[in-house]
Amino acid sequence: MSSDVRFTDFKxxxxxTWCPGCGDFGTMNGMMKALAQTGNDxxxxxxxxxxxxxxxxxxxxxxxxxxxxHGRALPVGTGVKLANPDLExxxxxxxxxxxxxxxxxxxxxxxxxxxxxxxVMDNRIYGLTKGQASPTSRMDFExxxxxxxxxxxxxxxxxxxxxxxxxxxxxxxxxxxxxxAEIVQEAIEHDGFGFVNVFSPCVTFNDVDTYxxxxxxxxxxxxxxxxxxxxxxxxxxxxxxxxxYQGVIWQSEKSVPYGEKHGLDTNMSEIDEGAPEGAMxxxxxxx
Amino acid sequence: xxxxxxxxxxxxxxxxxxxxxxxxxxxxxxxGRHVFTxxxxxxxxxxxxxxxxxxxxxxxxxxxxxRLDVLIALTPRTIDENxxxxxxxxxxxxxxxxxxxxxxxxxxxxxxxxxPLKRLAEEAGGAIMxxxxxxxxxxxxxxxxxxxLDSALEKRFGSKGQSLVDNNKEAxxxxxxxxxxxxxxxxDYELETTDNDYVxxxxxxxxxxxxxxxxxxxxxxxxxTPATDVMEYLTGRIEQFGGHVxxxxxxxxxxxxxxxxxxxxxxxxxxxxxxxxxxxxETFGLVATSETPLVIVDVMxxxxxxxMPTKQEQGDLNMMLYGGHGEIPxxxxxxTSISECFWKTVEAFNLAEKYQTPVYIAADLAMAVTEQTxxxxxxxxxxxxxxxxxxVDEESIExxxxxxxxxxAHALTDDGVSPRAFPGTDGxxxxxxxxxxxxxxxxxxxxxxxxxxxxxRNRKVETAREREDFSPREFGDSESENLVISWGSNExxxxxxxxxxxxxxxxxxxxxxxxxxPRPDLTDEVESAENVVVVECNATGQFADVVEHDTLTRVxxxxxYDGVRFKADELANDIKxxxxxxxx
Numbered sequence: 001m002s003s004d005v006r007f008t009d010f011k012x013x014x015x016x017t018w019c020p021g022c023g024d025f026g027t028m029n030g031m032m033k034a035l036a037q038t039g040n041d042x043x044x045x046x047x048x049x050x051x052x053x054x055x056x057x058x059x060x061x062x063x064x065x066x067x068x069x070h071g072r073a074l075p076v077g078t079g080v081k082l083a084n085p086d087l088e089x090x091x092x093x094x095x096x097x098x099x100x101x102x103x104x105x106x107x108x109x110x111x112x113x114x115x116x117x118x119x120v121m122d123n124r125i126y127g128l129t130k131g132q133a134s135p136t137s138r139m140d141f142e143x144x145x146x147x148x149x150x151x152x153x154x155x156x157x158x159x160x161x162x163x164x165x166x167x168x169x170x171x172x173x174x175x176x177x178x179x180x181a182e183i184v185q186e187a188i189e190h191d192g193f194g195f196v197n198v199f200s201p202c203v204t205f206n207d208v209d210t211y212x213x214x215x216x217x218x219x220x221x222x223x224x225x226x227x228x229x230x231x232x233x234x235x236x237x238x239x240x241x242x243x244x245y246q247g248v249i250w251q252s253e254k255s256v257p258y259g260e261k262h263g264l265d266t267n268m269s270e271i272d273e274g275a276p277e278g279a280m281x282x283x284x285x286x287x
Numbered sequence: 288x289x290x291x292x293x294x295x296x297x298x299x300x301x302x303x304x305x306x307x308x309x310x311x312x313x314x315x316x317x318x319g320r321h322v323f324t325x326x327x328x329x330x331x332x333x334x335x336x337x338x339x340x341x342x343x344x345x346x347x348x349x350x351x352x353x354r355l356d357v358l359i360a361l362t363p364r365t366i367d368e369n370x371x372x373x374x375x376x377x378x379x380x381x382x383x384x385x386x387x388x389x390x391x392x393x394x395x396x397x398x399x400x401x402x403p404l405k406r407l408a409e410e411a412g413g414a415i416m417x418x419x420x421x422x423x424x425x426x427x428x429x430x431x432x433x434x435x436l437d438s439a440l441e442k443r444f445g446s447k448g449q450s451l452v453d454n455n456k457e458a459x460x461x462x463x464x465x466x467x468x469x470x471x472x473x474x475d476y477e478l479e480t481t482d483n484d485y486v487x488x489x490x491x492x493x494x495x496x497x498x499x500x501x502x503x504x505x506x507x508x509x510x511x512t513p514a515t516d517v518m519e520y521l522t523g524r525i526e527q528f529g530g531h532v533x534x535x536x537x538x539x540x541x542x543x544x545x546x547x548x549x550x551x552x553x554x555x556x557x558x559x560x561x562x563x564x565x566x567x568x569e570t571f572g573l574v575a576t577s578e579t580p581l582v583i584v585d586v587m588x589x590x591x592x593x594x595m596p597t598k599q600e601q602g603d604l605n606m607m608l609y610g611g612h613g614e615i616p617x618x619x620x621x622x623t624s625i626s627e628c629f630w631k632t633v634e635a636f637n638l639a640e641k642y643q644t645p646v647y648i649a650a651d652l653a654m655a656v657t658e659q660t661x662x663x664x665x666x667x668x669x670x671x672x673x674x675x676x677x678x679v680d681e682e683s684i685e686x687x688x689x690x691x692x693x694x695x696a697h698a699l700t701d702d703g704v705s706p707r708a709f710p711g712t713d714g715x716x717x718x719x720x721x722x723x724x725x726x727x728x729x730x731x732x733x734x735x736x737x738x739x740x741x742x743x744r745n746r747k748v749e750t751a752r753e754r755e756d757f758s759p760r761e762f763g764d765s766e767s768e769n770l771v772i773s774w775g776s777n778e779x780x781x782x783x784x785x786x787x788x789x790x791x792x793x794x795x796x797x798x799x800x801x802x803x804x805p806r807p808d809l810t811d812e813v814e815s816a817e818n819v820v821v822v823e824c825n826a827t828g829q830f831a832d833v834v835e836h837d838t839l840t841r842v843x844x845x846x847x848y849d850g851v852r853f854k855a856d857e858l859a860n861d862i863k864x865x866x867x868x869x870x871x
Binding site for chain 1: 317485488496500535536537541547548554569570663668669671709711729
């Protein structure tokens with residue numbers, strides 16, 4: 001780690017193929033700023049992403065990275081972080097990746113509370129497959145595969161996280177650059193699993209959950225004097241479907257990250273040249 | 288007196304069959320006798336027939352046979368289930384006081400020993416020890432000094448206090464004395480002891496031990512029969528060597544967690560059985576394309592679908608050889624014995640890292656959950672070698688950077704193997720992806736690069752064929768015109784079947800193949816043999832197909848897919864029949 005790292009050091013020389021105006025630009029910039037501000041550099045950072053528009057992020061950022069299969073980015077991040085606790089691990093995904101195909105992994109990653117940051121670019125639609133309903137799409141949101149809307153209530157990501165025992169829950173808006181970077185920074189600094197749901201509008205396929213919609217409806221909990229360590233207050237905000245909130249909604253003061261609980265503090269890439277010392281005791285056990 | 292002795296205890300699941308069998312097996316092993324065990328169990332926690340069988344001899348034993356000398360029957364069904372293996376003079380120990388055993392009929396010619404197991408156990412301190420009373424009775428029948436049982440009882444109960452150990456010893460003596468005093472029989476058996484030291488372990492344990500020996504630090508898995516023992520073995524042990532076990536939420540997660548740890552530079556492994564492999568296959572392709580070293584153990588059981596979870600089969604070969612969409616370079620190692628489970632696991636980690644590929648270990652239930660004795664030198668840790676392949680550090684990394692200082696994690700090389708930088712290495716920053724990519728690991732659809740990357744990955748297999756030894760293991764008479772080929776756990780039964788065949792004047796040359804991909808070229812052996820028989824535990828002959836494909840020669844097949852492993856004498860008969868048919 002070094003102090004002279006700038007956020008542009010996290011930028012790769014590959015030009016993003018996201019649509020002009022895509023919310024993911026702002027989401028990514030905020031992630032890079034937050035990483036630089038927390039004193040990380042590309043050599044000690046590992047980004048994991050799944051499939052979809054969000055999944056491309058590893059290509060546009062500069063760090064150690066794996067672009068995996070749809071919905072399974074969280075388990076990969078879990079393995080990376082546990083095997084080398086010195087790395088700063090950030091997992092990025094979309095609403096389909098995180099709350100549909102990977103919903104099971106989301107619940108269990110939250111439960112496990114590995115010290116990493118999970119950023120979900122929530123645009124409430126499937127973008128890369130050209131506009132089908134996602135798990136966070138509104139009931140009446142008309143798409144090519146749901147002409148009358150999904151007619152199912154959308155997943156409430158923060159409620160899912162809270163019910164799974166999350167220790168850090170936040171929400172941000174990709175285009176509110178300063179605030180978004182601050183929130184991701186708090187997630188990185190949190191000891192445990194830092195979950196940030198980012199409103200990251202799809203300008204091509206979603207004409208409902210637009211920049212204007214979020215600009216008009218967002219309420220910043222910090223301005224309301226919300227105390228994120230107050231569980232009941234957090235619960236109230238999370239279950240309040242009448243508003244869109246921004247900020248750190250819930251942060252447990254009792255969070256003990258998985259690695260700390262299990263005493264994982266060494267880089268597992270270092271191993272002996274032969275069998276480890278004392279290995280013959282393993283054989284003697286079978287006498 | 289026969290050279291080997293076959294003993295079993297059977298009853299309902301929940302009767303303590305497994306632990307009783309294990310105690311007896313350990314007592315024999317500690318008395319310097321060779322032991323080979325097998326289990327007959329159902330996929331349920333309580334109730335249903337279950338048995339633990341022990342074959343023992345002074346010379347090495349490597350299989351089960353169709354013969355049972357002493358049977359402890361806790362239920363009438365135990366006798367019915369084993370009728371085929373019991374013979375004239377076989378001893379059946381049972382508790383006639385037990386309601387269900389009151390009117391049990393001992394088959395003609397066999398010796399029924401009615402021993403009040405429960406009553407004697409209660410007198411010794413508790414009804415729960417009735418199986419140990421039965422063990423004492425078995426010691427008397429087989430003329431096996433009861434002191435040998437003591438040390439196994441200490442191992443089993445020592446951690447729970449000396450009084451429990453003493454009570455169990457007393458219970459065993461009560462059983463022995465009862466038989467000696469109340470049953471006026473001469474028995475044919477005498478289990479002599481030796482000064483040899485043996486260890487007794489199963490294949491799953493050997494795989495777990497091999498992983499630790501090889502420096503594996505990370506294991507992620509999801510419980511599934513019959514692979515769970517690997518995870519249970521590693522839990523609590525791998526931590527002592529700086530490693531960690533994660534129980535994942537499902538197999539999809541397990542392989543991805545293991546993949547993440549491998550990307551971070553740890554030697555990493557997962558183990559499962561067929562249904563789990565199905566789920567992992569999605570990520571298997573990513574492992575191969577991102578060129579991540581990962582060891583994946585498939586402890587095969589009867590399929591398809593959930594099939595028969597507690598029964599033997601070797602039905603997943605095609606899945607391991609060809610599973611996954613697209614074309615995927617891989618290694619598939621097939622240990623042929625319990626000790627080979629250890630060594631092939633060590634080798635799997637080296638191959639995975641040397642060639643940066645996924646490596647399957649094709650184990651099977653018959654090998655994984657049954658125990659066998661070995662001299663401890665069979666697992667000599669001094670012989671374990673660790674080869675991490677082309678890992679670069681801060682100094683050597685420059686050689687692999689382009690003019691912009693970017694690291695070429697997927698560089699096109701002559702041997703197909705690229706350099707590997709563990710995350711955290713200065714100057715090694717790179718991404719990897721399941722998408723087709725360029726040398727930097729970035730997505731590309733460039734036709735030339737696509738072909739070059741596919742060729743590069745496939746080149747690893749050619750390189751391995753040049754550098755590694757994929758020879759089969761040879762047994763029997765190499766000059767024989769009868770060639771038998773098998774893979775996996777059939778080796779033990781087949782080596783003993785050779786002896787049965789010899790007695791009947793049939794000689795065979797036997798090749799046991801531990802490398803399924805890349806595998807040895809058997810063309811010369813197959814072409815020079817008059818008759819070729821491929822032996823395997825599946826219905827369609829998946830390995831026989833492969834042999835035919837490789838050698839362009841038709842082969843005969845002996846297949847078993849009833850859920851039970853080959854027994855040595857049975858296999859000898861099957862092979863004899865196959866050879867006779869071929870001659871007609």
